[in-house]
Amino acid sequence: MKIRVDWEDLDAVATIPTIAATFFIAERILSKKTEGKSTYYLTQWKGFDAKDATWETKHSIRNAKLVRDFNRLWEAEQKLCAQEEGRSWYKTLTERS
Numbered sequence: 001m002k003i004r005v006d007w008e009d010l011d012a013v014a015t016i017p018t019i020a021a022t023f024f025i026a027e028r029i030l031s032k033k034t035e036g037k038s039t040y041y042l043t044q045w046k047g048f049d050a051k052d053a054t055w056e057t058k059h060s061i062r063n064a065k066l067v068r069d070f071n072r073l074w075e076a077e078q079k080l081c082a083q084e085e086g087r088s089w090y091k092t093l094t095e096r097s
Contacts, residue, residue, distance in 0.1 A: 024046070025045065025046040025063075026044075026046070026062070026063050026066055028044040028050075028066075029042065029043055029044070029061070029070040030043070030044055030050060032070070032071075032074055033055070038057065039057070039058065040055040041057075041058065041067065042054070043056045043060075043061055
């Protein structure tokens with residue numbers, strides 16, 4: 001049985017294992033947002049600048065402790081920001097780091 005191969009499709013498929021085998025290590029979570037039922041975390045990856053951060057789910061981050069610690073800090077900072085009107089949450093977070 002012969003299988004006909006479209007070389008353009010094969011090139012696209014051949015890059016998938018390379019991408020899938022590359023794992024990035026989450027260094028820091030910078031922010032959080034919710035869209036519908038999904039929560040996304042602005043994640044800074046080890047070896048990359050904060051400007052290269054990406055929005056990821058907690059499952060993509062693969063570091064439960066980092067997510068848990070961030071959520072605790074997030075809740076505390078949200079309460080503080082509610083009390084201190086005009087204080088930026090991001091500025092508060094970066095002052096502690």
